[in-house]
Amino acid sequence: xxxxxxxxxxxxxxxxxxxxxxxxxxxxxxxxxxxxxxxxxxxxxxxxxxxxxxxxxxxxxxxxxxxxxxxxxxxxxxxxxxxxxxxxxxxxxxxxxxxxxxxxxxxxxxxxxxxxxxxxxxxxxxxxxxxxxxxxxxxxxxxxxxxxxxxxxxxxxxxxxxxxxxxxxxxxxxxxxxxxxxxxxxxxxxxxxxxxxxxxxxxxxxxxxxxxxxxxxxxxxxxxxxxxxxxxxxxxxxxxxxx
Numbered sequence: 001x002x003x004x005x006x007x008x009x010x011x012x013x014x015x016x017x018x019x020x021x022x023x024x025x026x027x028x029x030x031x032x033x034x035x036x037x038x039x040x041x042x043x044x045x046x047x048x049x050x051x052x053x054x055x056x057x058x059x060x061x062x063x064x065x066x067x068x069x070x071x072x073x074x075x076x077x078x079x080x081x082x083x084x085x086x087x088x089x090x091x092x093x094x095x096x097x098x099x100x101x102x103x104x105x106x107x108x109x110x111x112x113x114x115x116x117x118x119x120x121x122x123x124x125x126x127x128x129x130x131x132x133x134x135x136x137x138x139x140x141x142x143x144x145x146x147x148x149x150x151x152x153x154x155x156x157x158x159x160x161x162x163x164x165x166x167x168x169x170x171x172x173x174x175x176x177x178x179x180x181x182x183x184x185x186x187x188x189x190x191x192x193x194x195x196x197x198x199x200x201x202x203x204x205x206x207x208x209x210x211x212x213x214x215x216x217x218x219x220x221x222x223x224x225x226x227x228x229x230x231x232x233x234x235x236x237x238x239x240x241x242x243x
Contacts, residue, residue: 018063019056030059036054086117091224110192177213
C-alpha cells in the first residue's frame with residue numbers, strides 16, 4: 001500500500017513532532033481516513049521526504065512524529081523558467097499542473113495584450129494562491145521534493161526587461177527553426193508561451209529583442225494549454241532530465 005505524502009509549510013527534522021496545518025490535516029483524517037500510528041511522508045520543498053507516523057489524529061488536529069529523512073532530490077539537469085500568458089482558468093490550471101509534473105523550476109504568469117482574462121489586484125492574489133495549491137498538489141502526486149517557484153504576475157514587458165534570455169525560447173509556430181536546431185543551453189533556459197490568441201507581433205519582436213529565440217513545434221498550431229507541455233517535453237528530452 002502506498003504511503004500517503006503531504007506538503008507542510010514548516011521546518012522538518014528527524015525526531016520532530018509536527019502539527020499539520022488544517023488543509024493537510026483534514027486530508028489525512030477526513031479524506032484518506034487514516035488512523036493513529038499510520039505511516040505518512042511529509043515534505044516542505046527543501047528537497048527531502050521525511051518519513052513519520054501519526055501520533056495524534058483528530059478531525060482538524062493531526063500530529064506526525066518524524067523518524068527518518070530521505071535522500072535529496074537531484075538538482076535538475078536543465079532548469080526551465082516558464083513564462084506563461086494568463087489564459088482561462090481551467091486551461092491555466094491544467095498547464096501549470098502538468099508543467100510541474102514535467103519538471104519546470106519556475107513559473108511566471110504573464111499579462112499580455114491578448115489575455116482574455118482580466119483580473120483585479122485583489123482577485124489576483126487569490127488566483128496566485130490557487131496556483132500555488134495546484135503546484136503543491138502536483139508535487140504531492142508526482143513525488144517532487146522541491147517546489148517550483150511561482151513568481152508574482154507581471155506584464156510581459158516588465159518580465160522581458162528584468163531577465164536575461166540569452167539561452168531562452170519563444171514558442172512561435174511561425175519560426176523556421178525547432179528546438180534541435182539550436183545549441184544546447186548550459187544548465188538553465190527560459191520558455192515563453194502566449195495565451196489564447198498568442199502574442200502580438202510587437203510582443204514577439206520585444207521577446208526576440210530581449211534574447212529569446214523563436215522555436216516551433218512541428219506544423220500544427222497547438223492550444224494554449226498543450227503548447228507549453230509539448231515544449232517542456234521537447235526541452236527535457238533533448239537537454240534535460242528525460243535523457
